[in-house]
Amino acid sequence: MIVIDTWLYGELASYAGEDAQPGFAQLKIELPDGATMQDLLDEIDLPTELRGITFINGNLSAMPGKQHDLTQELKDQDRVALFHLRSMWPYQYRQGAAMLDSFNDEIQKDGDRGIHHAFNG
Amino acid sequence: MWFLRINMKDRTHQLTEVPEKYKKLAGRSLTSNLIADEVPPLAHPLGPNNKLVFSPGFVTGTSAPSSSRISVGGKSPLTGGIKESNAGTPWAWKLGRMRIKALIVEGQPEDKGEFWGLVIGLDKETGQPTLEWFDATEFTGQDAYDVYPMVFKKFEGRRVSVCGIGMASEHAYGNAGVIFEDMSQNPSRFAGRGGLGSVMGSKGLKFILLDDAGAPGVEIADKELFDEGRKKLAAALNEHAITKPKGGLNTYGTAVLVNILNEAGGLPTRNFSRGRFENAAKIAGEAIFDGVKERLGEERYNHACSPGCIIRCSNTWYRKDKSEHVSCVEYESDWAFGANLEIDDLDTISELVKLCNGYGLDTIETGVTLGVAMEAGVLPFGDGEAAIEMVHKMGKGEPIGRILGSGTGTAGKILGVVRTPAVKGQGMPAYEPRAVKGIGITYATSTMGADHTAGYTIAPEILAVMDDLDPLSKEGKIALSRAFQATTAFIDTSGHCLFIAFAILDIASGYQGMIDEVNGVLGTKWTADDILELGTEVLRVERKFNEAAGIGKQADRIPEFMHTEPLPPHNVVFEIDEETLDKVYGEL
Numbered sequence: 219m220i221v222i223d224t225w226l227y228g229e230l231a232s233y234a235g236e237d238a239q240p241g242f243a244q245l246k247i248e249l250p251d252g253a254t255m256q257d258l259l260d261e262i263d264l265p266t267e268l269r270g271i272t273f274i275n276g277n278l279s280a281m282p283g284k285q286h287d288l289t290q291e292l293k294d295q296d297r298v299a300l301f302h303l304r305s306m307w308p309y310q311y312r313q314g315a316a317m318l319d320s321f322n323d324e325i326q327k328d329g330d331r332g333i334h335h336a337f338n339g
Numbered sequence: 340m341w342f343l344r345i346n347m348k349d350r351t352h353q354l355t356e357v358p359e360k361y362k363k364l365a366g367r368s369l370t371s372n373l374i375a376d377e378v379p380p381l382a383h384p385l386g387p388n389n390k391l392v393f394s395p396g397f398v399t400g401t402s403a404p405s406s407s408r409i410s411v412g413g414k415s416p417l418t419g420g421i422k423e424s425n426a427g428t429p430w431a432w433k434l435g436r437m438r439i440k441a442l443i444v445e446g447q448p449e450d451k452g453e454f455w456g457l458v459i460g461l462d463k464e465t466g467q468p469t470l471e472w473f474d475a476t477e478f479t480g481q482d483a484y485d486v487y488p489m490v491f492k493k494f495e496g497r498r499v500s501v502c503g504i505g506m507a508s509e510h511a512y513g514n515a516g517v518i519f520e521d522m523s524q525n526p527s528r529f530a531g532r533g534g535l536g537s538v539m540g541s542k543g544l545k546f547i548l549l550d551d552a553g554a555p556g557v558e559i560a561d562k563e564l565f566d567e568g569r570k571k572l573a574a575a576l577n578e579h580a581i582t583k584p585k586g587g588l589n590t591y592g593t594a595v596l597v598n599i600l601n602e603a604g605g606l607p608t609r610n611f612s613r614g615r616f617e618n619a620a621k622i623a624g625e626a627i628f629d630g631v632k633e634r635l636g637e638e639r640y641n642h643a644c645s646p647g648c649i650i651r652c653s654n655t656w657y658r659k660d661k662s663e664h665v666s667c668v669e670y671e672s673d674w675a676f677g678a679n680l681e682i683d684d685l686d687t688i689s690e691l692v693k694l695c696n697g698y699g700l701d702t703i704e705t706g707v708t709l710g711v712a713m714e715a716g717v718l719p720f721g722d723g724e725a726a727i728e729m730v731h732k733m734g735k736g737e738p739i740g741r742i743l744g745s746g747t748g749t750a751g752k753i754l755g756v757v758r759t760p761a762v763k764g765q766g767m768p769a770y771e772p773r774a775v776k777g778i779g780i781t782y783a784t785s786t787m788g789a790d791h792t793a794g795y796t797i798a799p800e801i802l803a804v805m806d807d808l809d810p811l812s813k814e815g816k817i818a819l820s821r822a823f824q825a826t827t828a829f830i831d832t833s834g835h836c837l838f839i840a841f842a843i844l845d846i847a848s849g850y851q852g853m854i855d856e857v858n859g860v861l862g863t864k865w866t867a868d869d870i871l872e873l874g875t876e877v878l879r880v881e882r883k884f885n886e887a888a889g890i891g892k893q894a895d896r897i898p899e900f901m902h903t904e905p906l907p908p909h910n911v912v913f914e915i916d917e918e919t920l921d922k923v924y925g926e927l
């Protein structure tokens with residue numbers, strides 16, 4: 219088994235039920251070895267389209283409309299942060315920040331190299 | 340359109356038509372050009388040869404959305420260089436409607452402790468600006484939250500808006516903002532950065548009131564084009580997830596960034612010694628929204644700081660007894676007093692914001708300087724009561740308060756702190772350059788000192804041109820920072836709030852809308868390239884002034900400790916070399 223330090227922000231905190239605090243929730247989620255981001259979302263019953271900006275251990279792994287991290291395998295004690303769709307991270311405050319390699323690869327394929335807030339698929 | 344010059348040596352004034360040279364400038368482009376043309380670069384910022392210039396943007400005072408911004412310019416007592424600081428306020432809207440393109444305050448009285456108030460109105464017959472003076476000495480030495488209601492009372496029955504300074508400016512601090520009223524007549528909107536409040540104080544000017552009765556409104560050369568532009572921009576703002584009603588900013592305010600930067604490991608914590616604060620979620624925008632809901636028993640969406648804003652990002656924090664504590668707790672203030680000082684209580688943070696507003700202190704500079712003082716052991720990290728007491732000492736002008744009031748760079752020197760997060764003497768805002776390297780380039784090279792609003796956005800057209808450039812490569816970073824800074828200089832010239840940037844970057848018709856609005860007002864045919872060039876020219880003018888003032892490329896540096904101390908949790912240093920930094924302005 220692995221344990222994932224899971225943070226839910228804004229309205230997503232309601233997926234933590236009674237564990238929610240004002241504005242956020244922190245959960246320790248147990249998953250089988252080899253579990254992925256999709257497994258984590260399934261475990262907390264959170265449809266992937268309701269999450270936006272996502273981090274795994276401080277590395278950006280998803281943005282609204284760009285969610286290639288569903289197959290990302292998680293490790294024991296990983297910190298996963300899931301944000302609601304009203305959150306934002308303007309490019310000028312994001313440029314040069316840490317990203318998951320797979321996310322970076324996706325961004326590089328875009329003509330605009332990830333400068334926008336939302337992506338169309 | 341008028342140029343109104345006030346000489347504080349003898350309180351005389353001069354009213355002229357706008358000189359040809361300045362007709363196609365406004366906001367930041369006008370304040371910076373006037374300062375560069377008229378202030379000797381080596382003038383003392385608090386001496387008689389510095390000037391203070393107020394200018395509304397091109398569309399300020401019109402129905403263009405989110406455009407009631409005022410630019411304030413002068414030579415900065417904090418950085419020693421040129422400064423433009425801006426605020427959203429009804430005052431800006433009125434100045435635009437009164438057709439005063441530039442208000443230039445010059446000279447200073449021979450008698451030091453003199454403080455004056457000025458009311459600018461309009462002559463009913465001629466439509467020309469008129470001036471009335473009043474002795475404002477009785478309003479000095481007091482909290483702005485007490486003074487502003489007295490001033491409004493004094494002019495009861497007239498539609499006045501108030502711009503003023505607080506006690507911090509009376510003490511001539513490098514950390515002292517110009518205070519403008521918000522929509523509820525509170526002294527809460529600041530042209531905060533760079534100590535321009537002290538420039539106003541050095542001239543013996545305590546208040547500038549605007550009475551816009553009979554104001555003709557902004558002259559619009561091509562109404563149809565303007566309306567088209569206004570509608571395009573409004574549509575973009577109403578559509579985008581961040582800027583639309585009940586969207587990100589309207590719900591959570593700018594403090595929505597707290598959790599994001601914290602997760603990214605880029606939220607400066609404990610005086611920039613870590614990039615993550617374990618209690619950040621308790622002070623973030625989401626916690627403010629839910630906390631207010633809990634205290635009031637209902638949801639509260641944010642309000643506008645100034646007339647005509649669609650985005651409405653300004654929040655309010657309430658006390659347990661449901662009374663209003665302060666507006667607004669925005670991201671930078673929340674962070675400066677929160678993560679940076681390791682304070683995790685919104686009531687304490689709100690009190691610190693309120694005290695700064697009341698004393699006329701810039702919240703960012705105050706929080707960053709307190710972080711340095713905590714590092715020096717003057718007061719403990721995490722001690723909210725001690726922080727509150729220290730801000731009182733700053734406001735009241737006690738000796739330690741004066742040291743801290745001089746700003747982050749100077750206080751760090753006096754207190755012997757190596758980890759002093761400042762560029763050109765100005766305290767660094769809430770984005771860690773080691774974790775977010777792009778902003779580091781802007782912090783280092785901006786003409787303004789460490790400034791998070793100096794590089795805000797970029798035109799979609801420019802992006803297209805940069806297609807072959809990897810934004811994370813050296814060349815890409817240089818080109819991007821330059822384009823960011825130039826486009827931002829234009830938005831600060833247009834009169835729009837920078838937060839329109841989120842929408843216009845994603846929705847190209849919104850960007851075009853902004854350009855159409857400006858062309859509509861001026862009767863010009865500017866393209867996206869033209870406005871980029873205008874923005875670039877502003878940067879050149881500012882840079883030239885700074886170089887003549889002794890602030891050259893050697894000052895375009897990130898503090899040394901950021902190159903050597905790895906920042907947890909990513910354990911990274913700032914590794915952009917000097918040659919790269921020098922290219923941003925070297926090839927402007």
Ligand code: SF4
Binds near residue numbers: 648836837
């Ligand atoms: S977006 Fe916020 S800061 Fe900008 S004008 Fe509107 S209320 Fe003011």
